[in-house]
Amino acid sequence: MPEKVPSYLLLQKPTTKLRHYIQAPIHKHADVDGQFRRKPSQFRSFISSSPGAEFPPEKDRYALYINLGCPWAHRTNLVRSLKGLDSIIQLILCDFALTRDGWLFTGKHGSAPKDPLYGFTSLSQLYRKADPEYEGRFLVPALWDKKRETIVSNESSEIIRMFYTEFDALVPEELRESNRPGGGFYPENLRPQIDEMNEWVYNTVNNGVYKTGFASTQEAYEANLMPLFENLDRLEKHLGEEGHAPYLFGEFITEADVRLYTTLIRFDVAYYNIFMCNLKMIRHDYPRLSRWLRNLYWDGGKTLRGEAWRDTVSFWTVSCFPFFV
Secondary structure: OOHHHHHHHHHHHHOHHHOOOOOOOOOOOOOOOOOOOOOOOOOOOOOOOOOOOOOOOOOOOOEEEOOOHHHHHHHHHHHHOOOOOOOEEEEEEEEOOOOOEEOOOEEEOOOOOOOOOOOOOOOOHHHHHHOOOOOOOOOOOEEEEEEEEEEEEEOHHHHHHHHHOOHHOOHHHHHOOHHHHHHOOOHHHHHHHHHHHHHHHHHHHHHHHHHHHOOOOOOHHHHHHHHHHHHHHHHHHOOOOOOOEOOOOOOOOOHHHHHHHHHHHHHHHHHHOOOOOOOOOOHHOOHHHHHHHHHOOOHHHHHHHHOOOHHOOHHHHHHHHHHHH
């Protein structure tokens, strides 16, 4: 069993060498028992094309705040691009250094010197414009309504589902869910299987790397490390079963692929070394997962707007990002 001490000390007390790269304080995320427990997102409204909806789909009404390092934000940016919403929903980049005021606008790493909508310098100011009494974390992604001047949602799993369908009247016909091969990203016939996979992949893989990396005791580290790799083994086996190739549920890309991709594209680059998720590597120890990952990254347009799998990834940012989370 790898010794956890180097990883969590690295996160909490960066060495002199690492301080050269870290320009914001690193905050402790684990609870007193050493376990990291992610808090639920607090803004949970929904953009809907239904008549009379509070948040209807409109061109240029919404802005998506992200940084390029965050896998949860990456999901939303990826689907935004896959669905052809680039010219419909504004993208606003924050720097990826996390401070007590949340993510910052610094003019570095793709961010503007100030928020282009309000001139803010930190995401906390945006959150408090939406709710002056807000006391939670200042998270990305944040989907902002420019008309009502509030956050619609900061829950990535719900934002991507809005993007699948609710703007379809504004995109070319071939990008509408009803016309996509296989019935779209969340086809009705596969929803029970996708939902089931989402649940265990989220708990043990998507969030599992953070529960492992942010653990502040050896016991907490080991309690999350083993389920992480047991479920990577499970995914490897799944891809070898009939009807589960080249994508997780067969011939067509679904939400399950989107949600797993943004974690695994970071795994060998960041989580393996920085979070000590290092029992195995994707590229060396999981041949089916490695092939699945490369097939998506190098899609190059084989599927609709498939270049987005590569173009929404910034490996330099990804390799630095866990130090700042």
